[in-house]
Amino acid sequence: MTIAPEMTDVHAIVEQVWSSFLGDEEPLLPAYDADGPFGADDAWSSAVSIHGGWTGTVTIELSKNLAFSLTRLMMAMDESEALDDAEVADAVGELVNMVGGNIKSLMPGPSALTLPVVAAGRAAHSSDLREVSRFDARWAGEPVRVSVHSPS
Amino acid sequence: MSKILVADDSRVMRQIVVRTLRQAGYGGHDIVEAENGRDCLEKALAEKPDLILSDWNMPEMNGIDCLAALRGSGSTIPFGFVTSEGSEDMRARAKSTGALFLIAKPFTAETFQEHLAGLI
Numbered sequence: 001m002t003i004a005p006e007m008t009d010v011h012a013i014v015e016q017v018w019s020s021f022l023g024d025e026e027p028l029l030p031a032y033d034a035d036g037p038f039g040a041d042d043a044w045s046s047a048v049s050i051h052g053g054w055t056g057t058v059t060i061e062l063s064k065n066l067a068f069s070l071t072r073l074m075m076a077m078d079e080s081e082a083l084d085d086a087e088v089a090d091a092v093g094e095l096v097n098m099v100g101g102n103i104k105s106l107m108p109g110p111s112a113l114t115l116p117v118v119a120a121g122r123a124a125h126s127s128d129l130r131e132v133s134r135f136d137a138r139w140a141g142e143p144v145r146v147s148v149h150s151p152s
Numbered sequence: 153m154s155k156i157l158v159a160d161d162s163r164v165m166r167q168i169v170v171r172t173l174r175q176a177g178y179g180g181h182d183i184v185e186a187e188n189g190r191d192c193l194e195k196a197l198a199e200k201p202d203l204i205l206s207d208w209n210m211p212e213m214n215g216i217d218c219l220a221a222l223r224g225s226g227s228t229i230p231f232g233f234v235t236s237e238g239s240e241d242m243r244a245r246a247k248s249t250g251a252l253f254l255i256a257k258p259f260t261a262e263t264f265q266e267h268l269a270g271l272i
Contacts, residue, residue, distance in 0.1 A: 020258030021168065074164050076171065090164045097162070097209070098257045101236025105256070110241045113209055115161070 004132035045123035048100035052111025056150040058100035066142035089118040154272040155182040157201035159192035175261035189213030208235035
């Protein structure tokens with residue numbers, strides 16, 4: 001049997017990270033988009049891997065609009081201030097770092113967490129990994145997907 | 153006025169830590185920022201801050217190696233981790249290396265108040 005984080009745990013961690021850094025004014029609403037919440041041209045993604053007592057990859061994919069909105073919120077910037085890719089990469093990377101770090105704490109250890117890898121676009125996983133948990137949500141109408149992959 | 157050194161490779165997270173310090177009532181202090189463990193070690197020795205808040209997982213040198221090097225140099229500057237990981241083995245390792253506390257992200261201003269009370 002594969003040990004994997006429960007979807008309810010992933011949901012709870014994402015909710016906690018979200019409300020701590022992005023506020024409670026706009027709720028993070030669970031969503032169920034069978035075909036995926038967004039296209040590759042309109043997405044940002046970030047991933048961290050955990051190696052050790054448990055091995056897996058935690059990935060966050062979100063729409064470009066959401067990536068930019070949450071970066072402004074995390075950096076306390078208003079809409080008139082320009083953002084560059086490095087700032088968005090920093091914010092989206094920090095999100096997956098927090099979610100991945102908390103998932104790591106739930107799983108058997110000891111283990112190590114990699115630094116986040118961020119890309120403008122969807123995330124792709126190699127064939128030796130399979131999805132073991134997924135949480136789809138919408139925030140202010142914009143999609144976000146958190147998934148956990150583990151070696152099959 | 154005290155000096156606080158904030159080390160994190162994420163500029164966004166450094167901003168959030170500084171903002172949370174302000175919300176927790178520590179806004180009147182000098183803030184020095186470092187972008188990895190090596191930078192933190194160099195600034196700790198040069199600037200002699202009254203408190204260091206450091207991420208664990210950073211490029212160049214991670215937070216625990218920075219703390220070990222700092223203690224190895226004879227420095228007793230109060231040091232706390234602010235990191236995305238809060239497992240028991242990491243907390244034990246942090247404590248045995250000389251950290252006063254480990255705050256796991258996400259955190260609130262109240263979490264900062266709880267751990268920083270009496271330190272600065």
